[in-house]
Amino acid sequence: KKQCEEELVLGSVEKGGIFGEMALIDDDVRMASAKAVDGSAELLVVSRAMFQKKMDGLDPFTRGLIKILADNVRNAQK
Numbered sequence: 001k002k003q004c005e006e007e008l009v010l011g012s013v014e015k016g017g018i019f020g021e022m023a024l025i026d027d028d029v030r031m032a033s034a035k036a037v038d039g040s041a042e043l044l045v046v047s048r049a050m051f052q053k054k055m056d057g058l059d060p061f062t063r064g065l066i067k068i069l070a071d072n073v074r075n076a077q078k
Contacts, residue, residue: 007035024051025070031077 010032013019023030024046055063
């Protein structure tokens with residue numbers, strides 16, 4: 001695939017926000033990347049193992065609902 005060199009701003013993440021969750025939820029490729037606009041950004045990296053441990057603690061209904069929502073977002077992008 002040819003990579004696009006142009007940057008397109010899709011949104012911004014405010015303090016306490018989350019991004020990159022889709023790839024953790026459905027184990028698929030990331031839909032976008034992120035870049036800090038200044039040097040004041042602080043990040044907390046959530047590993048797949050850490051995320052999976054949190055998901056395992058959820059009841060099956062909530063896990064299923066999260067998966068359905070993630071699928072809907074992925075399918076809307078196609």
